[in-house]
Amino acid sequence: MDTITSIEKMIRHLGPNAKIEHFEPLKSTSDARFHLGVDGVTYLCRTGDRKVEFIFFASHVLAYVKSALGYPAYYPLNPVDIKTPIKAVLMDLDGTSVRSENFWIWIIQMTTASLLDKPEFELCNDDMPYVSGHSVSEHLKYCIDKYCPDKSIEQARNYYFEHTHREMNEIMNGRGRTDAFVPTPGLKEFLYELKAKKIKIGLVTSGLYEKAWPEILSAFKTLDMGDPKDFYDAIITAGFPLRKGAAGTLGELSPKPHPWLYAEVARVGLGIGPDENGHIIGIEDSSAGVCSIRLANIPVIGVTDGNIEQSGTLGLCHHYCSDFNQILGVIGI
Secondary structure (H helix, E strand, O other), X not given: OHHHHHHHHHHOOOOOOOOHHHOEEOOEOOOOOOEOOOOOOOEEEEOOOOOEEEEEOOOOEEEEEOOXXXXXXXXXXXXXXXXXXXXXXXXXXXXXXXXXXXXXXXXXXXXXXXXXXXXXXXXXXXXXXXXXXXXXXXXXXXXXXXXXXXXXXXXXXXXXXXXXXXXXXXXXXXXXXXXXXXXXXOHHHHHHHHHHOOXXXXXXXXXXXXHHHHHHHHHHHHHOOOOHHHXXXXXXXXXXXXXXXXXXXXXXXXXXXXXXXXXXXXXXXXXXXXXXHXXXXXXXXXXXXXXXXXXXXXXXXXXXOOOHHHHOOHHHOOEEEOOHHXXXXXXXX
């Protein structure tokens, strides 16, 4: 009983509502660097989607972010509580601000179908935690490993951008999917409430600029809110894709679930240092996003309708809300 109580106490380092059953216990990390009971390791566990592993010591916790592209990383994970007043709200784009996840999953599905030369191909429900929230290359590598291991990530990216450019052009010319980018209900009222309280707002997405910016513009046009660059205090995307004959920016190896997008928008974009992280909240609907906020040592508000419960990352959330009104209550508005 004492051991269980000790583990229950340790697990709350991940989040104030974290429970043992929220995570899968481990005997060693997947890279075999740490083992339970060896070199001071007191407990090991991972998220349900197996993307992030946690290594507990007597005095601290490390998070190990796996990488489908071969560049994993370790990060220190510090406990953090929500503190008042809230100075900034950091918001995800796909699924949180704009209902667009189904569109981008459809693009991944068409890409995989092209790789297989099977137009009728469809992803299954088990694929969902791995084809949303991460970088394009992470999504594609997952599909390659599962469905067509003889194909390359370069082939997949070529198909992906071919489908993306075609479908985005159709949308911009009024011929594409009308359900591609729909503002989440209550978004406009929520954003104006934050503005009225002089709370800074940062928009964060793992999406590349060329796919993310039309989404943002489309949502603001639908809501009649003007230019998003004038509204948000900071916006950060995963940058521009690296292609032959053109310069890319850092974006395929460092996005969610790594902490850098959220850390950068808070520290560089909004000028809020790590010592004030308790006065920031991040809002996400995906497992990758929840991990990204939490690894930036910022409190997380998860929203339903994403893959948080399915992916086993609910324990990292400080609150779990069904709509923006509930989130305003958490903020104290």
